[in-house]
Amino acid sequence: MRISYRVWHVFMRNFTVFKKTWLANVMFNFIEPLLYLGAMGFGLGVFVEDIDGLPYINWMAPGLIATSAMWAAALECTYDSYMRMNYQKTYHAIIATPVNLEEVVVGEILFGTFKSLLYGIIIIIVISALGLVPSPWVLLVLPVLALEGLAVTELSITWTGLVPGVDAFGFFFTLVITPMFLFSGVFFPLDGLPVLVQVIAWFMPLYHVVELTRSLTLGTVGPSLLYDVLWLVVFITAIFKLPLYLMRKRLID
Amino acid sequence: MVSNKSMVVEATKLTKKYGNFMAVDNINFDIRAGECFGFLGPNGAGKTTTVKMIQCFSPLTSGTLNVLGMNVQHEERKIKSRLGVVPQEDNLDPELTVMQNLIIYAAYFDFKGIKAQRKAKELLDFFELGEKRDALASNLSGGMKRRLTIARALINNPALLVLDEPTNGLDPRARHMVWQKLRELKNRNITLVLTTHYLEEAHRLCDRLLIMAGGKILDLGTPKEMVNKHIGDEVLELNIPPEQMSPLLEKVRKHIHGSLNLGTSLCLSPKDSKTLMTVLQETPFDLQYQLLRPANLEDVFFKLTGRGLEQ
Ligand SMILES: Nc1ncnc2c1ncn2[C@@H]1O[C@H](COP(=O)(O)OP(=O)(O)OP(=O)(O)O)[C@@H](O)[C@H]1O
Numbered sequence: 233m234r235i236s237y238r239v240w241h242v243f244m245r246n247f248t249v250f251k252k253t254w255l256a257n258v259m260f261n262f263i264e265p266l267l268y269l270g271a272m273g274f275g276l277g278v279f280v281e282d283i284d285g286l287p288y289i290n291w292m293a294p295g296l297i298a299t300s301a302m303w304a305a306a307l308e309c310t311y312d313s314y315m316r317m318n319y320q321k322t323y324h325a326i327i328a329t330p331v332n333l334e335e336v337v338v339g340e341i342l343f344g345t346f347k348s349l350l351y352g353i354i355i356i357i358v359i360s361a362l363g364l365v366p367s368p369w370v371l372l373v374l375p376v377l378a379l380e381g382l383a384v385t386e387l388s389i390t391w392t393g394l395v396p397g398v399d400a401f402g403f404f405f406t407l408v409i410t411p412m413f414l415f416s417g418v419f420f421p422l423d424g425l426p427v428l429v430q431v432i433a434w435f436m437p438l439y440h441v442v443e444l445t446r447s448l449t450l451g452t453v454g455p456s457l458l459y460d461v462l463w464l465v466v467f468i469t470a471i472f473k474l475p476l477y478l479m480r481k482r483l484i485d
Numbered sequence: 486m487v488s489n490k491s492m493v494v495e496a497t498k499l500t501k502k503y504g505n506f507m508a509v510d511n512i513n514f515d516i517r518a519g520e521c522f523g524f525l526g527p528n529g530a531g532k533t534t535t536v537k538m539i540q541c542f543s544p545l546t547s548g549t550l551n552v553l554g555m556n557v558q559h560e561e562r563k564i565k566s567r568l569g570v571v572p573q574e575d576n577l578d579p580e581l582t583v584m585q586n587l588i589i590y591a592a593y594f595d596f597k598g599i600k601a602q603r604k605a606k607e608l609l610d611f612f613e614l615g616e617k618r619d620a621l622a623s624n625l626s627g628g629m630k631r632r633l634t635i636a637r638a639l640i641n642n643p644a645l646l647v648l649d650e651p652t653n654g655l656d657p658r659a660r661h662m663v664w665q666k667l668r669e670l671k672n673r674n675i676t677l678v679l680t681t682h683y684l685e686e687a688h689r690l691c692d693r694l695l696i697m698a699g700g701k702i703l704d705l706g707t708p709k710e711m712v713n714k715h716i717g718d719e720v721l722e723l724n725i726p727p728e729q730m731s732p733l734l735e736k737v738r739k740h741i742h743g744s745l746n747l748g749t750s751l752c753l754s755p756k757d758s759k760t761l762m763t764v765l766q767e768t769p770f771d772l773q774y775q776l777l778r779p780a781n782l783e784d785v786f787f788k789l790t791g792r793g794l795e796q
């Protein structure tokens with residue numbers, strides 16, 4: 233394999249840029265989940281019965297850890313990656329050095345994963361402060377966020393490798409990210425939906441991430457969670473080469 | 486293939502196709518250690534395509550290419566670690582400062598810490614960017630960006646520096662400054678490869694040149710050799726009304742080696758300039774402007790690549 237420790241150099245390049253604007257960056261990305269928490273949790277929640285024996289806001293809040301992480305990773309590896317690749321020609325600059333294109337892509341994946349972790353952790357802190365995190369199992373959400381980051385960034389960079397232009401990212405968000413956001417059991421249990429929708433949801437990474445974050449945050453831990461982890465690991469491994477292949481095809485061949 | 490130590494680049498039957506389109510068509514050339522070698526040619530000639538293969542960016546379609554004694558297809562990483570690359574379009578990190586651009590780039594070569602800092606500072610001083618070290622790259626002028634891009638390409642002490650149109654889009658002062666820096670680099674024994682369509686640049690900097698068009702080599706040699714071979718010593722440039730060009734050429738035919746019609750002016754290469762001038766004075770033509778000057782690469786360029794050439 234042609235991938236070495238040099239992926240770290242790529243990660244550090246993005247991190248150096250990120251450090252300059254992190255405050256604006258973080259604020260922007262964390263206000264949105266708070267709006268959902270306010271609107272759905274406090275607003276809608278008043279009209280909703282308990283779910284699994286919990287007040288609606290307590291049940292819903294852990295899912296926001298997963299969605300916040302997903303949006304951060306997806307935005308990073310679509311619009312931001314595309315900017316670097318297409319306008320700034322950052323990838324071209326880097327691959328003129330001993331770092332190869334596969335390492336650039338993996339560096340981007342790792343940086344997107346870092347953002348997934350960061351934005352997930354911010355939500356954990358916020359909902360903890362609101363008393364919505366009852367269990368110490370929540371610490372295990374961190375590796376889950378890493379898995380989520382890998383899964384989402386791989387999907388996003390795959391799309392970035394394919395798109396003809398920056399406008400085409402709209403499709404990705406409308407067809408992939410938003411459906412995951414709405415139908416992965418973040419805002420309501422999927423039991424009431426048609427079986428077909430439930431089956432489709434099962435094939436989306438976010439569904440498994442939400443299962444994991446909710447169970448760990450609430451402390452309702454059981455062995456079935458290992459299947460969700462396994463699902464994510466298989467997904468990440470299965471599509472790993474796809475973005476590498478598409479980027480090489482796009483930029484070099 | 487046995488490779489010659491004093492050859493920095495050896496290209497044999499080098500070919501690059503994009504789909505069915507021949508961008509570089511079966512060309513052979515060598516670049517020697519310590520020289521400045523230029524690729525000259527009109528837009529779309531295949532210059533960038535050729536240097537991208539040297540930079541191990543673009544895979545070859547066929548042929549062999551050795552850089553620094555190593556095969557580009559097998560030792561990409563090793564070659565890249567000893568190469569400096571200045572792309573046709575600047576690709577600096579716009580959100581980072583001038584200094585950070587160098588430090589981050591150094592890291593790609595595993596070059597870090599105090600040594601990298603020192604090298605970066607030395608390069609900024611050399612390129613007269615010291616005062617700008619904390620400015621954002623996006624705020625630099627075009628000329629400064631270009632200098633920073635060249636500085637960045639030198640961060641790993643490359644044995645070979647490949648520059649794709651190093652002075653593209655620069656004003657004359659900025660261009661002269663880049664030329665001066667490149668000459669200083671050459672004096673430090675760095676092999677330079679550049680592409681350009683500025684003939685003056687090629688003339689001033691290059692020891693040897695390759696003129697190409699349509700993916701093929703038209704000629705290869707020193708600028709002086711090429712000028713002598715294709716044009717001669719001198720050129721007489723004339724401005725005359727277009728309808729008088731043919732009759733005039735008819736009149737002077739036996740006194741010139743060749744001529745070139747550039748639309749608004751006519752260039753003649755005289756066998757003997759004095760005789761030609763006398764002949765012209767005796768003709769009734771309406772010569773609005775005439776200039777006898779030494780022949781240069783531009784004449785060669787037009788002769789080899791231009792239309793309207795009559796021998
Ligand atoms: N990635 C590509 N896919 C298809 N065709 C390409 C590609 N890159 C270059 N070409 C074509 O190959 C030919 C040579 O291009 P190249 O960029 O090497 O020219 P150049 O000599 O550098 O020109 P310029 O002076 O304009 O920079 C052109 O006709 C160009 O359209």
Ligand SMILES: [Mg+2]
Pocket residue numbers: 532533534573649
């Ligand atoms: Mg070019």
